Structures are given as C-alpha cells and as structure tokens.
Amino acid sequence: MDIQSFQSFPHRTYTCWSYFAYWATAGICVTSWSLVSSIIGIGLSAGEPCDAVLVGSFFAALLGFMAGQCGRHHYLGFMMMSRAAFGLWGSYFSITICVFESLIFFGIQAYYGGQAVVVVLNAIFPQFLRLKNTLPKSAGITTQALLGFLIYFSSSPCTGSKKNNDPGELVKPSVSLAKVDRIFAMLASISSVAGAYTGGSVRVSDWTRYRKTMNAPVVPLITTMPVTITIGVLVGILVTSAGNSMYGEIIWIPLLLLQRLQETQYTAACRTGTFFAGLGLLSSQVFVNVTQNGFQQGMDIAAFLPRYFDIKRGAILVCIIGIVIQPWRFLSQAATFLPVLNSFGVFIAPMTGILCTDYWIVRRQRLIVADLYQPHGVYWFTFGINWRAMLAFCLGFWPSMPGFICAFTGDPVAEGWARIYQLTYFVGLMLGGGLYYVICKVWPMPGARENVLLNDETIEDVSDGASASLEAGETLL
Template identity: 35%
Template sequence: MALRATKERVAYWATKLECPVDENADYENTYWCNRDLIPIPKDRRTWTWQGFAGYWIITGANNSAWTAGSTLLALGLSVGQSMGVIVGASLIVSMIAVVAGWVGSHDYLGFTVMSRASWGMIGGYWPVLNRIVTACIWMGIQTYWGGQAVKIILGAIIGPKYAFMSNTLPTSANIDTCSLVSFFIFLALFCPMLLIPPEKLQLPLKIAFVMIVFNIFGMLIWSVDTAHGAGTLINSPSTEAGSTLSWNVSYGIQAVLGLWSGGIVGQSDWTRYAKTPNASLFGQGVTCPLTIIVTALCGLIITSATAQIYGQYFWNPFELLLHIQSVSMTPAARAGTFFSGLCFLASQMALCIVLNAISTGMDMAALCPRWINIRRGCFILTIIAVAICPWNYVNNVTTFITVLSGWSIFLSGMTGILIFDYFLVRKCQLHKADMYTSNSTSAYWYTFGFNFRAIVAWMMGVWPLLPGFIRRVRGVSGGNGWDHIYDLSYFFGFLVSGTIHWLLHTAFPAPKQTGASPFVMELHRTRPVNGHYVENRNRHDKAVVLGREQV
C-alpha cells in the first residue's frame, strides 16, 4: 500500500509540474516537444530590426570586445594591426551569424531542434550538452562582473563604508566580502528579468543598448579630455615580424571569432522570433561588426588614455572604475562611477539574458521538454552558475580559463555541420514534424537515433586541432605544424567538419534527405461535454505525425 501511495504521489506531481501548454495548442508536452521547442507561431514572432540591432549592440559591446585589444597586443601586433584583425574577424562573425540565423527567421526553429536534423534525434543531445557546459561557466563569470557593477554603484552611493568594507573572508576564497555581497544583490535584481518571455524582451534590451552606447562614449570623452590625448599606447608598434607576425594575425582572427562562437552557432534561437524573414539582417550585417569594432577601438583608446592618468593599464572597465573610487571619492568621481556602473549593470543583465540564459534555457528544455521550458532552464542555469563559484575562475590565473577560451574548436565544427546540413544537404527543406518523432518513421532517426555522418565529420574536424590545443594549454607552443593548425582552428573545424558532413550525405544519402512537410501532430485528447478539448494525461509520449510528404 505504501509503495502504491508513493507511486501515486510521484505520478501526481509529475503531472502537476509539467510545463504549461497554450490554450487550443496544436502540440503536446512529450519527451521531444513543448511550447518553446515547436516552430514559433506567428503571434510570438515580435522582433523587428530594431530589436536585433539592440541585440547586437549588447552582444558586441561587452568585456570580450573591450579587452580584445589587450589579447592582440600581447601577440606582438601594433594597435593598427590589432584593429585590422578585429575588423576582419567581426565581418566574419557577421557573415556566419547571418547564415546560421537563416533557419530561424525562415523556418522558425532554434539550434536545439535543428541539431536533431543533422545529428539524429538522440545524437542531437551532444552539441546541446556542449553549449550547456560552456554557458554555465560563462554565465557564472558574467554574473560575477554584474556583481562588480553593483559594487561600483553602491560604492558611489554609500561611499568608502561599502566600497572598502572590512573583508571577513580568507584569501583562499578568491573573493572579498564586498564583492560577494554585491554578487548576490545582482542575482536578486537579475532573476526577476528571467520571467520576461523572449518575445517581450525588446523594450528592456532597447533601454540597455541606449545606456551602453552613452556609457562607452562618455568614458571615451572623459578619458581623452582628462589625459589631454589618447596616450602613448595607441601609437605602439608591433613587436613581432615575419612569419611569426603572420601566424599571430591568423591566430588573432580565430581567437576573436572564438569569443562569439557560442552566440553565432545559436543565432536561430533568436531569429526564430523575427517578425519578418529579413528583420535580423540589419543587426547581423551592420550592427554586429560596427559594434564590435567601435567597442574594441574605444577600449584601446580608454586604456591608453587612463594609463596616462593613473600610471597603469586597466583593460577591464570594471577594474578601472573600482580604481577610480579607490583613489578619489570626490562628488564628481562618485557621480561618474555611479552612472557608469549603472550602465554596466544594465549591460551585464542584458548580456546574461541574451548570450546565456535564454539560449541555454532552450538547450535545457531539449533535455527534458515535458518538465523544463526556457524559463525553468534559465533558473537552473543560474543556480549552476552560482554553485560553481565563478570568482575562482575570474580571480585565479588557471589553465581552466585557457581551456574555456579554446572551447571554440569543438563549437566550430558543430557550426559548420549545422550550416552545411541545412543549405547543402537539406537544400533548406525540412520535415518539421519528424523533428519531434522518436521512432524509425522520422526522417531524422537515422541509425538508433544517431547520424554517423555528423559524428564522423565532427571528429575529423576536431582531432587535428587537439595537439595544438593541448600544447597551448600547457604553455609549450613552439610554432610547429600542430600549433599552426590550431592557429587556424575555427576555420579548420568549420570547413572540414561541414564539408565531410556534406560529402558523406552525398555518398550515403539518408531516406527523406530532402523534401518538406509541415509541423502537424495528432493530439491525444478527450472531448468533454462542453465541446472543449482537454488533455488526456494517459497519452503515450510518441507523437503520431500527420501530413508528411514521402520523398
């Protein structure tokens, strides 16, 4: 009796905790489908060109672009050469974003579901898991910097009593008391933002990108005016020459690409909300490269100018603002750091939502669609981001950060497979209902749910990069052949994996490889007396798909 009662309670709560289903919905919650995984219906496609322009201002105007110059200067490039690398890399990011986002704006499907088409219904979990792991770490790091923005704001308001409060934590904690308190204040402010659905985020993001633009140019004007010029760093020459410089330029391009690799592979997560098929093109084609270029240039100039003022380089803007408060708490300094910190707070909130929470929430929804949707996935991601104690990665110079920054070698091949599969293998044609069918009738079931073509293609695009990757992590890179292949890692993985995937599908075509059919599911419901459909909780999990064209 006790066992039966326990089973009944488990069954009750399992049903109770299922994800909500829209009224009069044409889908059901199954192990493959929920509201956030289906092709986005027309009433939820609300994003205009302005929304996507704001998206890329938020995505491009961040710490990664701000500090890109420091990475390139460390490779021996001059400021002019560094900016040339950033221009070239940002244009490539823009082009890949347009192509990767095409499926979202035209077929209204995200990266998570499209992975099933190229990798197989079960194999599709592999690229999804890769993105989840990296997003958890980056989410933690970005929330830490959000806490630093709170520290700057409260330090400006309250003064030294808050900004320089007594530290009660040991050195081994890798964080001080003020930063830890600020971190949790940021989380308290950030979590309610996760309740806003993606289709209604345009207004908050517009406010954020206006604040970001004013902040960057405000800091630029202040620093150049105070230093009476742009400083000496801006004129620094290159310290490398010949083939070493050429290979460092190549590595610099792919390193900048790697910073946005997670965002561009999942572009369709956002473009599926586009109001019109071309709504995202201005943001991807114009705002994307322009924002990255301007932010990187401003970061270089501000760093150079403030070095004239304070006698040391501050590549990270948060560290710059905290240093200003440490040397001056005049009314002007407090006002300036307050408004700048407020803008960075808005930037970090938007960045955590755009680049981490929503996309990863969708990825997590794919792991268990019946009980996890985007919103729940966002909260799970946030909990994990806190649990990993991200300050350990930010404040410690460890090989883990090197590993994380080089993770693009795995994502580049996945991006190539995704794009080659959709344009060359499928010819932009999809059997949409088959993406939610977990048996051999699905066009994307392949062999026991795995597409060997994608697996082989990805491995062939990754293994030649591993020796150079390992050597760079160990700090023993010496310019041999493996190191040079790694210097081209993003291009190599993208092209090799994508091409082999296409060739294998050409040599070994799959059933229904091309052709299209709509998203139509047979819903297992009962009809009560009042004529309205009600879900049958005893339904089986495999959706019966109707209306498929046989190819």
Template identity: 35%
Template sequence: MGSSWPEIKHKLQCPVDEDAHYENTTWCNRDLIPIPPDRRTYGIWSYFGYWTVSGSCISAWSTGSTLLAFGLGPQQAIGVVVVGGILAGLLAVACGWMGENHHIGFTVSSRFSWGMRGSYFPVILRSFVSCMWFGMQAFWGGQATRVMIGSIIPGFAHMPNYFAASSHLQTKDFIGLLIWMCAFIPGLLIRPEKLQIPFLICFTFFCGSCFGLLIWGVSQAHGPGSMFHEPSSTPNVGWSFMFGITAILGSWGSGTLGQSDWTRYANRKFAPTLSQLIASPLTIAVTATIGIIVTSTSRDIMGGEIEWNPIYLLANIQEFYHSSPRVRAAVFFASIGMVFSQFSISVVLNSVSCGMDLAGLWPRYINIRRGGYIMACIGIATQPWQLLATADKFLSVLSGFGVFMAPATGIMLADYHLVRRYKLKVGDLYTGDSSSIYWFSNGVNWRAFVAFFAGMWPLLPGLAGTVNSYSGGSWTGWVRLYNLTFLIGLAISFLIFWILNFFFPPIALGQEGPFIGEEVMYGIAKTSGENDTGSRDEERKVPVASVV
C-alpha cells in the same frame, strides 16, 4: 486528502498555452515548437537591439588585450576587429537562416543533423559551456554592482573581508553578487519575445558608460594615449592578423551557432539580416576601439599596469581621484552601465540559449524559464571566484571550447545549406521513433559524429600546448593551428560532413512538411463552396492536433 503522484507529476509539467496544438512530450513543449505568428515580434530594429547588447559588451571592450597579446599594434587590432566583426555577421546570417525560414532554434535544429537521440550531444555540450560562462558573467556583474555601491558609500570599497582567505572571495564582492543575482533572477520571467525594451535600456546605459570613459580619457590625456601609437611587436603580422580574426570569431562563435534561437522570432523574412551585417561589425568594432583608446589613455593618466577590464578601471579611477564627489557620481552612472551590460549579455548568450537547450533534455518539465533558473544555480555552484583565482589554466580551457563549437557549426551549415538545401520535414523533428526521417540508426546520425571528431582532433594538441604553455619545437605548428580554431574546425567538419552525405546520402532528402497542418495551426477549416447568396460557408473548429 493529498494529491496522488500522477496528479503531482501533471502539475509539475511545463505550462501549455490555451487552445494549444501541441502536447508536452519527450521532444516538444511551448518553447521548442516552431514559433507561431503571434509570437514573432522581432523586426529589423529589434535585431539591431539584440546586436547592440551582443556586440557592445565588456567582452568586446577587452578584445584589444587579446589582439595586442598576439603582437599587433592598436591600429592593426582595430582593423582585425572590423574584419572579424564582418565575418561574424556573415556567419550569424548563415547560422540564423533556419530560424527565419522554419522558426526553430538550435536545440531542435540539431536533430536533423545529429539524429533525434544524437542531438543530445551538442545540446549538453553547449549547456555545459553556457553554465560555466554564466557563473563568471554573474561574478563580474556582482563586481560591477560592488563598484556602484562603493561610489555611493566610499567605505564599502574598503570593507573588511570576513571570509577565509582560502575562499578567494571578498565580502564586498559577495554582497555585490547577491544584489546582482536578485535583480537578474526576476529578469528570467521576461519571455524572449518581450525583451526588446530591456535590450534598449541596457544598451543606452552601457553606451553612456563607454563614451563617458572615452571623453574622460581623451580629454585628460590630450589624445588617444601613447600606447595607441605603439608599433606591432610581432615579426609575422600576417599570422597575427589571422589569429586575431579567429579570436573574434571564437568569442562570438557560440552566439552565432545559436542565432536561430533568436531569428525564429522574426516577424518577416530577412528582418535579422541587416542588423547581422551592419550592427554586428559596427558595435563590436566601436566598443573594442573605445576599449583600446581608454586603456591607453588611462595608463598615461594614472600610471601603473594596464587595466583592460572597465569594471576594475572604474574602481581605480575612484581611488586615483580620492573618491571626490564628482568622480563618485561619474563612477556611479558608469558602473550602472556595466551592471546592465552583464545583465543583458547573460540573457542573450546564456539564459535563453541554455534554457532552451535544457528544455530539449526534458521538455515535459523544463522550459526556457526553468532552464534559466537551473543554469543560474549551476553557474553559481561552480564558485567562479574560486576558478578565476586558483585555476590559471581554467580560462584557457574554457576558451578552448571553441574546439568543439567550431565543428558543430560546420556540421549545421553543411547539412542545412548544402545537403538538405533548406528543406525540412518539421513535424518529424518532434517524432521520436523510426517513422521520423531524422531517426537515422537508433536515433543517431553517424555522419555527424565522424565529421565532428575529424574537425576536432587536429586542434587538441594545440589546446594542450596553449593550456600548459608549451612553446617551440614541434609545438609551434600545433599552437598556430589551434589559434585558427574556428576557421579550421569549421572548414574540416563542413567538408567531411558534406562528403559523407554525398557518398552515403540519408533517406528522404528533399522532403518538406510543416509542424502541423496550416488549417490546424490557425484553428479553422472551411467547407467547400458557397451558399446561394454567395456568403462564405460557416467556419468550423478543427480538433487540436498533438505531436507525440
């Protein structure tokens, strides 16, 4: 006899740990609760591993193209990367503090700033950006896979295209994407607290690719290349330097906003801090510097146009040397590093954070793993090859989402560090009614929305001017302001939110409380006193507590 609908619904719910002290509700599941001690598996070196894949990636390699576009010279660009990396590390420390203290991620943290219902706004916003970025990261991962296959089978690199020209997709790229996705999807089965070894493997391969290309470029060009010594082309180095810094912050802004998604796995306080302050600027700066030098040397060696994307550079190298066996072997091992890099960055900045955001929208039926699958489907359904090929403005618009991420970051920092001063009533973050101190007015904190739009609107004219290539006249000031997006948006929203809370303080500031009672979390409670022989009284189990 077939199962009834209530039974089917129950089977579709997210798994619950054995002897769990929570239930799947509108606000809670296994991936949204404060991480219990047995799942806090990240120490100092684990966070170094996290930042090696977050800071050493293709995006960091290509950062030089953005900085040189601002008119900076290569050596000035390196200085910008160092300063920007340090600031990104400091921002990561500030954004990740609630994860270290309360072991909650961005999805749940949004509730004390925006309200229980209002938190859906930043969560949906970040989910949308993550899905779009994943689509492009997956496409680049597929192209790295295509280059790797082409190094084994040279004819594959020149494979005839069987797709219509209007699809803007090559058959070889499609095959590479399918293979990359087949490798990525099983990776979603790995729980976030178990990713340390995969991080190490990915970093090792990508590091080998970077230094292999660096050795090739410097040895063949007998130095860093002519472009490396070119002077600055901007009359205003100060503005360009500031533009470069905010570009670095914008590139890693979404990652720093969600730092608590990862710091909540810390096995002790301050475990992430050292890596955030050292590994963050070090990995970003070294990778970007290598990218600048290799790009400079490759132009001198092979001529032609500058190629900032290392994936396409590897394909060009194989063509330049006529697919000789030695070069094909080198390209094969280097492209493996690119494949692994795309895998790791998609996990770090996309699947885990997006999966938890989607879990926050429907906790009964979506957890991080299922959210990752949904993200993968949406990301590929956007047909990133179409977007990259036919929409010249698309990347500018997507990059412009820093206009929204910066104010959200400012609100979170002001609320946690200044308004609430690190004090949270954690249990109320999982209570969806007026008994929660984070219910505000019908589940929405109006202060957050006012601060958000106050920090966003001054940047919109500059975004429109940049996307539509407006320049000169009245647009110059707006575009310059937009180029400082992350600094300006964060500062305005931070200040406005703090002022609003000063004059209109929310209820119950300063109250603290755990997710559940400590005696319940650890499953035992002791009766008072000892027996006549001095032995401890019998420990008894405490009934499971659920958060409704």
C-alpha cells in the same frame, strides 16, 4: 511550445529593430572592451585588435545569418536544426556543447555585473570602498567583489576618467613579437573572436523564428554585431590606453579601472561620475545576460529536458551553475582569457560547419518538419544518431586537441600543432563542414531533398501525438 514550430502561431512579432537591439547588446558591453585589451596583452598593437575583432565578428555574423535561415524559413529553433543534422538523440550532443559555452559566458558576464555593483556601492558608501578583504588569495576574488557578485545575482531578473594631455600609447604592445609570431597572433585573435561569438550566433534561429517579416532579421544579423563590437573595441582601446598612461599598467576590465579611479580620487565629482558609469554598465550586463545567456540557455535546457524544464526553470538553473563555476578565475589575466575563448572554437567550429552544410548544401533548405518531432522518421538515422555528422565532428576537432591541451596544461607540443590550435576556428569549420559533405555524398541520407512544411492540422496532430508519446516515454519532444 518552447520547441514547436511557430508557423501558424501569433508569436511572430519581432521587427528589424528588435533584432538590432538584440545584437547591439551583444556588441556594446564589457566583454568587447576586455577582449581587445587582452589581445593587446599577447603582443598586438592597438590597431591590430580592431582588425581582428572586426573580421572575427563578421565571420560570426555571416554564420549567424546562415544558421538563422532555419528559423526564418521553417520557423524552427536551434534544437530542430540540430535534430536534422545530428539526429533526434545526436542533437543533444550539440546542445550540450552550446550549453557549456553559455554557462561560462553567463558566469563571466555575471562577474562583470558584480563588479558594476561594487562600483555603484563604492560611490555611495565610503565604508564599502574601504571594506577589508577577509578571503585568502587562493579564492581568486576579494570580499568586496564577492559581495557585489552575489548582490548582482540576487537582483538579476532570470566611465570614469582623468584629465590627460594625450590618450596614452595606443600602439604599444605589452610584449614584442617576431613577424611570423605576430601574423599567427593576429589569426589566433580572429579565430578566438569568431569562435566566441559564433557560439551565440549559431543558435539565432531560436530568435529568427519569431520574425514578423521574412527580411526583418537579415540586415541586423549581418551588420549589427561587427559594428557594435568594433565600437566597443575602440572605446576599450582609448580608455585602457589612457588608464595605462595614468597608472602605468593595463587595466583591461573597465569596471576595475573605475574602482582604481575611486581608490585614487575619491572626490564628489568622481563619486558621481563613477556611480552613473557603474549603473550604466550594470544595466548593460543585466540585459546582456538575460537575452544572450539566461533565456537562450533556458531554451536549450527546455529542449534538452522538456518534461522537467521550461525556459524559466532552465534560466534559473543557469544562474545557479553560473555561481558554482567561479567565473572570476577565467579573467585573472589575458593569458587565461584567450585560451578560454579559443577553447570554444575547438568544438563550436566543426559543429557550426556541419549544421550550415547540412541545411544549406546537403538539404538545400528542405526539411520534413513533422519528422523532427517523431521517433523513427527520416531523422532517426541509426538509433537516433546521424553517424555521418558525429564522424565529421570528430575528424574536425581532433587536429586542434594537442594545442588545446597544451594551452591549459603548459606541456610542450610541436610548433605545427600549436599553429593549428591558433587557427582552430577556421580548421574546425572547414574540416567539419567539408568532411560532412563528402561523407553525405558517399553515403546519402534518406529524405535529404524533401521539403514538407506544417499546416494548421499537422501542427495540431504533431503536438497532440508528441504529447501522448511523451507520457508513454517514447518521444524526444
């Protein structure tokens, strides 16, 4: 059931408001706040990150609409869309990329949730506020933060202020950039935002297949993400700048700003305000992680290993890995956070270009649905892998690799490679999609323009046949 088409099943109950709520949680959360402040940290003024986030999130939303069409029209999830483009075995490659990205984001969101727990406990128990750190500096986290992190996981289901005469120096960047460097910093920020959020939006067909009416997901997909993320960005700019005016430093994680407030003004009013602020942010983080990462990755893992995992088991596995990866190490500073975001674009962008080109241009939204569940059909390609998609993917991401390696190792690289890496999302998207189209024109695929939907009898036959083959070890369903 986790990866079947829902063409004739009674599960399609999602309305326009359902999709609005889903995307609003992705936009109005701690990540949006922290993202803009980290962009300021690389030299952009406060107004420029707003533009970068708006443009980047709009690109992600537009590609989400394109990727979601497979769910709207064929009632198929991301796994099936990947099978059509990469092949029955090749689809596991694209799933692995998305799983890896979401594991990182799940851990980051969980770390933020743990910080929210710390804020709440600080407000209730003065002893917890003064808890001595017993962990070494190399751990990258304090005893207090680690306890909050673990408490968040144990309770998971899958704004403080100070009177100030002005909001702070909103347009003052932390470093000074030359004009050319500023332009590329702006483009790099757009690329980072688009790459980070496209990782979630490209899999939205997992949710659009539940739509109640054909147009229910359309407006929320295109508008909600850019609007809500930009709102989160504006709030982050105002409060972070005010915090900079108060404490003389940029505290770009709001929960750390609340903790700093508790350390400097532990009054009854402060405890009350920070308690409710922490509780609200905690609720937000739980909701975001459950909907955007936990269950989303549960679907991917269930599609990856359907014999051993359903959505619930997959979500539990994600929780375990989310602890093991020590996500706080990604958030130590802006110089680390942005390369993490940019790294997603290196692999997500060409994959997204290939998926959208395959569905919209090469196949013109036509699929032989039954063959997506059967080995040796038109989507078997060559030993279960569509070599056209794999070749386009490799050609799409390799130009960004020198800059990608440099970003994490610090090794010198030619300026041209560094600039390409700053634009990795756009380079990968256009190269992956464009080259895939050219390759498919030179070496056409069988069944590319055929469209065969499932009727009630076919759905039953495919499900029964796939189950029988699964027991025999012959199918990938």
